[in-house]
Amino acid sequence: MRILISLCLSCIVYSVGMANDWGKTGHRVTGEIAENYLTPEAKKQIDSLLNGQGLAFVSVYGDDIKSDDRYKKYGPWHYVNYPFDKKYGDEKPSKHGDLIQGITTCVQVLKSTKATHEEKVFYLKMLVHLVGDLHQPLHVGRGEDKGGNDIQVRWFREGSNLHRVWDSDMIDYYGMSYTELAANADRLAPIAVKTLQEGTIIDWVEETRALAKKVYASAEIGQKIGYSYMYQQFPIVRKQLQKGGIRLAKLLNDIFAA
Numbered sequence: 001m002r003i004l005i006s007l008c009l010s011c012i013v014y015s016v017g018m019a020n021d022w023g024k025t026g027h028r029v030t031g032e033i034a035e036n037y038l039t040p041e042a043k044k045q046i047d048s049l050l051n052g053q054g055l056a057f058v059s060v061y062g063d064d065i066k067s068d069d070r071y072k073k074y075g076p077w078h079y080v081n082y083p084f085d086k087k088y089g090d091e092k093p094s095k096h097g098d099l100i101q102g103i104t105t106c107v108q109v110l111k112s113t114k115a116t117h118e119e120k121v122f123y124l125k126m127l128v129h130l131v132g133d134l135h136q137p138l139h140v141g142r143g144e145d146k147g148g149n150d151i152q153v154r155w156f157r158e159g160s161n162l163h164r165v166w167d168s169d170m171i172d173y174y175g176m177s178y179t180e181l182a183a184n185a186d187r188l189a190p191i192a193v194k195t196l197q198e199g200t201i202i203d204w205v206e207e208t209r210a211l212a213k214k215v216y217a218s219a220e221i222g223q224k225i226g227y228s229y230m231y232q233q234f235p236i237v238r239k240q241l242q243k244g245g246i247r248l249a250k251l252l253n254d255i256f257a258a
Helices: 002-018 023-035 040-050 061-067 069-078 099-111 117-134 162-174 178-183 190-196 201-216 227-255
Strands: 152-155 158-161
Touching: 023 117, 023 162, 023 178, 023 227, 040 117, 040 227, 061 069, 061 117, 069 099, 069 117, 099 117, 099 201, 099 227, 117 201, 117 227, 152 162, 158 162, 162 201, 162 227, 178 227, 190 227, 201 227
Parallel strands: none
Antiparallel strands: 152 158
């Protein structure tokens, strides 16, 4: 009996811990796609900072450090929540920080001539992760349901929640590695890429929030979702991962411009 209880508790802790963001595969897709849109100068400077590690490799750093209390203050950077009938800034932003403040800080540090090498490495890794988070719709969802974490659903035969379905359930079910997903991203004309890269960080958040409203409407509490949901929603997941990569490259190219 004790063994059974221990196993059950382990499963609970594991499932809660997984409900964070795109999940490792999703973040790595975004990082891998971004590599394809970097300028030679940006690639050179990023390679120097990361000592040869790729963006896909460091993309999960923002989650890896969550278990270290020294980085606890960065937890609120992974999301931003405010009423759907308001714009960012209509209410005073959280004093603890949020996704927009986090990305802004990363950009500022990376552009600073006073920041140390170690600081730039840390904030570069965080930026790669946070831009991925920005494009997961439920990271800009409602605070009252923890970005869909409180909306329990059935993913095929397994218990899950709406946030986790968009984090990792659909990506894992598809069964491709991050390199395969990145390699099979839609082919976009240069003008389409340029259009995606237009706007500010807040513009991108507002765009993702519009999608979040549709995600909330896509399933009800207790609903069993599976094949049909995957067919309808996974193309959106793929597009968001690609957008995240293309926009991450834009930020990095601007930061490391010659």
